[in-house]
Amino acid sequence: MFSALRHRTAALALGVCFILPAHARPSQPGEFANEQARHIATLFPGRMTGTPAEMLSADYLQQQFMQMGYESNIRKFKTRYSYTAKDKQQSWQNVTGSTVIAAHEGKSPLQIIIMAHLDTYAPRSDADVDNNLGGLTLQGIDDNAASLGVMLELAQALKQVPTQYSIRFIATSGEEEGKLGAQNLLDRMSEAEKKHTLLVINLNNLIVGDKLYFNSGKNTPASVRKLTRDRALALARTQGILAMSNPGLNASYPKGTSCCNDAEVFDKAGIPVLSVEATNWSLGNKDGEQQRAKSKTFPDGVSHHNPRLDNQQYIDRALPGRIERRSRDVMRIMLPLVKELAKAGK
Incomplete structure (x- = not known):
């Protein structure tokens, strides 16, 4: 275990040493991400796991990756989640999820995964339905179309950039039902793939939150945190x-660590993670779930799963201007960071 962690740290550190200046791009950072996020939110609302909208959005993402020149595939997985009726009776909902994977091959089998979930919230109870949470009209621009947009722009920017380490762009499903797609992805990885995964970067809820946060996993070693989380914060300061x-x-989530997203699945498996999100960890609930101070426009301080607010x-x-600005800010940090970590060439 410790040998594997030392190996990952050394590999990432070596990548940082060989970073080269980025070439100017034809458009401003975040423009493509913004366009893609709005397109996905508009064309595929109600992307609940196993629904036609989810499958169509997966097809769209695969087409985008392939048009960029990537090898891409969709992996189907069967799973289930619990639904609670008004009488407290629980039943299982069987669904088939879709995970989209695109591969940027490096010179080494070592890899970095960049991940964002494509699904929107499916009501988990009659109470959710009564409160109009989730459902067919939920655009999910914050949760999580904007993250998909950033992932696609990163893929576009890196498509012709040679890297020492491979990069996997992965759009998971089933996140809203308990990280089901991420767990399926981990379960299907061989021991060699797990060992060769230097880092998992998870993008989630990038828009509504007051501030950008970069958090490591609870089990991510301090040496890797320095090269990933701390480096991201340093890049943000320079920009x-x-x-x-x-x-x-909150004692359950120590300083600098993440909560409640797909990255936790990999963190528990001992794979280093970096979570990128926008929220406000300093507010009352202290677990990062309250995204911003309560106001007339966001009465509960959140937009989560609410079709009226998350559009x-x-x-x-x-x-x-928040969607455009936040997309730009995340790209200005993440593109140079990923180039450093993947050991990009000219």
């Missing part, structure tokens, strides 16, 4: 972007 890590107000028209009115 004049406000970014933080979890201040550690681009509402966010454009409540937070003018």
Whole structure:
């Protein structure tokens, strides 16, 4: 175990040493991400696991990767989640999820995974239905179309960049039902693949939250945190972007660690992770789930799973320019970071 961790740290550190200046891109950072996020949210609302909208969005993502020149495939997986009725009776909902994978091959079998979930929230109970949570009209621009947009722009920017380490771009499903797609992905990885995975970067909820956060896994070694989380924060400072890590107000989530997303699956398996999200860890619940201070536009301080709030028209009115600005800020940090970590060439 410790040998594997030392191996990952040394590999990532070597990648940082060989970073070369990035070439100018024909468009501004974040433009493509913004366009893709809005397209996905508009064309594929209600991307609940196993629904036609989820399958169509997976097909769309695969087509985008293939048009960029990547090898890409869709892996189907069968799973289930519990549904609670008004009388407290529980039943199993059987679904087939879709995971999209695109491969940027490096010179080495060592790899970095960049991941974002494509599904939107499916009601888990009659109470959810009564409260209009999830469902067919949920655009999910924050949760999680904007992250898919960033992932696609990273793929576009890196498609012709040679790297020492391979990069896997993965859009998971089943996240909203308990990280089911991420668990299926991990279960299907061979021991060699797990050993060769230097880092998993998870993108989630990038728009509505007050601040950008970069958090490591609880089990990510300090040496890897320095090369990933701390390096991301340093890049943010050089760009004049406000970014933080979890201040550690909740003992269940120590300082600088992440909570409640697909990255946890890999963290528990001992694979280093970096979570990228926008929220506010300093508010009352202290677990990062409350995204911003309560206000007239966001009465509960969150937009999670609410079709009325988590759509681009509402966010454009409540937070003018936020989708474009946050997409740009995340790209300005993540593209140079990924190039460093993957040991990019000219």
